[in-house]
Amino acid sequence: MLITASPSKVGGPGQEPHAWAAAWACTYCCDEKWPTCGTCARAGKICSGARNTFKFVVNGSHNELPDDAGIGIEKSRLLLASAGIGKVGKRWHDEDVTTSNSRHAFVNGYSFRCHTPATFSKPLPWNPPDLLIAHLIACLDAAPGTGHDLRILGAFLPLIPRHLGSAQTALGHAVELLLGAWTNSRRGLPSHLWLDLRTYNRALSSLKAALDDVNVGQLTNTLTTLCVLQKTEILYDFGRGSNQENHAAGLIAVINRCGPEQPMTEMALHVTFESIFHMLQEDIRQRRESDFHTSEWMTALKDTIDASDVGLVLKHLYHLWVEATAWPGLARLVRLLRQDPTDTITAAELRQRATSLAELLQHQDETILASLAESGAITKVENTTRPDLFPKCYSFEDFPTAKLFSTHSLFSIIACRFLQEADRVLGTKDPAVEKQARRFSKRTWMAYPWLRSQTPLAVDFTACLVFSYEAGDEEERKFCAAGLREMDSSRHPPPIGEWVEATIMANAKAYSGRLPFIRTQDPKVEYEGVGCRS
Structure with a gap:
């Protein structure tokens, strides 16, 4: 007998509550004693x-x-x-x-x-794992089309149930923490009450035990646990600052522990690229190249992506992130040039590497993104919020498409800033570079109405707004700063202070190597434009 399933609404006083049963059951029971059970x-x-x-x-x-x-x-x-x-x-x-x-x-x-x-x-x-699943x-499935749709966190989340066994695990505790914070956020509780500290401490304790476990077979679950905790803290525990990527180092260590020669599971693939933004930020703060920007790792990642069954849009997005592993190394070169503006050798290396990245992004724009626009996955619709600035704004078929679009715009802008830093030392200036930066910044602003509708879960998109700010005129900058404040309105105000020009530019410059990271809790470093807190 084939077993099928469909929802049932058995309502009314004294009747069974809404639930699920086997296909052979009648409305009221499941003993199969037909014609009358x-x-x-x-x-x-x-x-x-x-x-x-x-x-x-x-x-x-x-x-x-x-x-x-x-x-x-x-x-x-x-x-x-x-x-x-x-x-x-x-x-x-x-x-x-x-x-x-x-x-x-x-x-x-x-x-x-x-x-x-x-x-x-x-x-x-x-049992508890069953209830958690x-x-x-x-x-x-609770909040499609709203700012609380958990699916925006990535394709890894629906895969978690198969990784939750019959016993309580670190992953289970991390998921429990995420869902509790998500629920509290939806209920409209004050943001300082979103995270349950008891559950949080239990999740961290379980994570420590998982990291100490030498069982290689558990690495995927440990990696997923780190990803869930990282995203939970970014979304629901902003009190310690936007640059406190507490689990980025752990993510890097666990992935390196597997090594590029080991095959990557589907879950590990998704988690790696859902976490890679935070890992690359950690590399920039530590003034180093990314561990994954090597021929061995890049080849291994690309081969895994190509061999996977993930959708075409996600494949394009993940391939883009493989190329984006160049980001920390380029930021490091900019930092060296800021220390020694006469270092033309470093400037030439920066320009060569930044040009390579920019050309790849341009090719993706003319092929992949153009194809998505032609298919209707990316469309332009009437802008009902700020038609005075942009008569049209972007709409996206789904979250992966929006992520691909915004990630591509982000790195297109960043590549332009790297080229300008190289040209500053080399004594050249190409007006087309700033024009290109403005073009992709405008794309970011036109995507904002759709992205804003996904808050608070869309906070990962704030990086696009931060880097787009520099290319705007006075009105566009006001729009951009207001967008950043609006995206963070549901959470604690950033400890670095309100999103004003000084704090926006401090972040944009620090993550492109133009300002240092300073170990302090004093918000003056951003307001005075001397650096960014780490």
Whole structure:
């Protein structure tokens, strides 16, 4: 018998709550005693027989998950299996996979193991990992089209259920922390209450144990844990500053521990590129080249991307990030030139490397992005917020497309700044470089209305606004600064102070090598334009 699945809304007083059940069940039970099942016979109801819309039953227990305060998700969305949940694709699948006492159903891209009626006699409680998996799946589908859609965090998140075993793990604690903060944010609690400190400390303690574990087989889970904690802190714990990438060094260490010669799992691939921005920022703060900007690592990453089953847009995005591993090294060269403006050899190296990056980005613009625009994945729509500045603004088909677009604009602007630094020392000036910087800055501003609708989860996009600021005129800069303040309005005000010109330029210059990072908590370093706190 094939097992299919579809949502059921069994409502009304005295009836079962919204839930899921096996396809052979009638509306009220699952004992298969047709034409009238036992429950219907006792209730004096007409049995509906087998159907395709059904309740969810776990080991014979008609359990339901408790309401998650503030989420407001139908319980029919809370998908849970007693074991074995795995991502299998975006379309529906019907497949008969029989074990000794269970079958699998493939529902909305997830595999659910449903026990046969013979095993329903002994109800078992849902254990904490089961509840966490159900909670995560529910949250992933809870807020599409809003600023709280968790899917914006990356393609790795829907893969997490298959990595949560029967025991509490560091990854489980990290996910629990993320979902708790996400829920508190949606409920409108003050931002200082978003993170539960008890859960936070438990997650950090579990992470420490995971990092000390020499079991290579656990590295993917450890890497995912680091990524989840990093994103959670960036999104929901801004009190310690925008430059406090607490887990970037750990991410670099774990990836290096696997080495470029080891095959990378699908989860590890996604997590690596969802975390790479923070890792490259850490390299810049430490004044060094990226560990991943070597021929061995770049080849390994590109081969893994090409061999993976990720979508075409994500493949383009990940390939772009492989090339962007040049960023820390270019920033290091700029820093050297700032120390010695007569070093023409370093300036020539900077110009050669920056030109290579700029040409690659230009090629991607003329091919990949042009193709996405032609297909309708990137469109221009009426700008209803600031038509006086931009009559049109950009809209995107999905999060990966928006990430590819914004990441491409970010590095196109950064490449221009590197070229200008080289030309300053070499005594040349190409007006086309600033024109190019302005072109991609304007793209960033025109994408802002769509990106703003994704806050607070779109804070990773603030880097585009920061680097675009420099190319704007007075009105465009006001718009850009207001956008940065608006994107951060739901969180603690940045410790560096309000997003004003001094703080914006301090960040843009520091992350392009033009200002140093200073170990201090004194916000004056940004306001006075002498550096950026680290």
